[in-house]
């Protein structure tokens with residue numbers, strides 16, 4: 001299926017405007033047992049899922065510009081006043097105020113550290129990352145949360161210093177535009193399309 005033929009969405013005046021086809025059905029196949037009896041059918045489908053980012057849109061837009069955004073609770077009456085959240089939380093979980101967006105790129109560039117990690121060869125459907133995937137849980141000085149990411153260069157270790165890299169050449173506008181590499185990694189060692197923030 002060419003991507004040209006696929007449905008596209010734009011927003012005008014706060015309303016979705018859909019153009020093109022969003023559902024394709026393909027010829028099915030019977031499912032039979034050893035005796036040849038009909039048990040069912042397969043239903044091949046191709047569906048374009050519309051995933052709206054809402055208040056998280058600035059986070060994904062900025063990854064494509066080499067920036068890592070977080071958020072901060074600035075409600076003076078909140079017990080968690082001043083808490084910084086990465087991953088990006090639209091609202092403070094303590095007081096439910098709308099958080100303020102803060103640029104965490106510089107903090108991350110100084111060296112975030114690997115809290116823990118997991119290496120996996122078995123992935124879910126539609127995985128696009130190279131296997132094995134080295135998932136890292138990244139923590140920052142002064143940040144209340146731990147961010148999940150992946151390490152495409154090097155081998156992870158607990159406490160290891162890492163810096164963010166960004167898919168700025170052909171961004172997907174998804175979380176895979178953000179990855180982590182060991183501090184000291186050279187620009188020439190980065191995966192295709194990635195650069196430092």
Ligand SMILES: [Zn+2]
Nearest residue numbers: 073078092095
């Ligand atoms: Zn709060």
